[in-house]
Amino acid sequence: MTAVEPDPDTSTESAEATCATCGVPVETDEWHPAATTTTDDGTVEIRSFCGRSCRDRWRERRE
Ligand SMILES: [Zn+2]
Incomplete structure (x- = not known):
């Protein structure tokens, strides 16, 4: 019998984001x-960018 233990690392969220302009x-x-x-x-959304x-x-594109 194997004891089922909760994996402590499974909840690590990979906060992946891509640049909203160039997609990197x-x-x-x-x-x-x-x-x-x-x-x-x-709904408020957060956009991330690779640089200023x-x-x-x-x-500029939105205005
Ligand atoms: Zn970019």
Whole structure:
């Protein structure tokens, strides 16, 4: 019989994000530019960016 023990590491969430402008993976463990956007139904979404220039470009596109 094997004792079933809860795996302590299973709940580690992989906070994966991609740059909203160019689509490259963003290391969310490290500092990165981010912006919030509100959808039509009032949901606030967080956008991550690989760099400031991508955030600026994203902002320009939305205005
Ligand atoms: Zn980017």
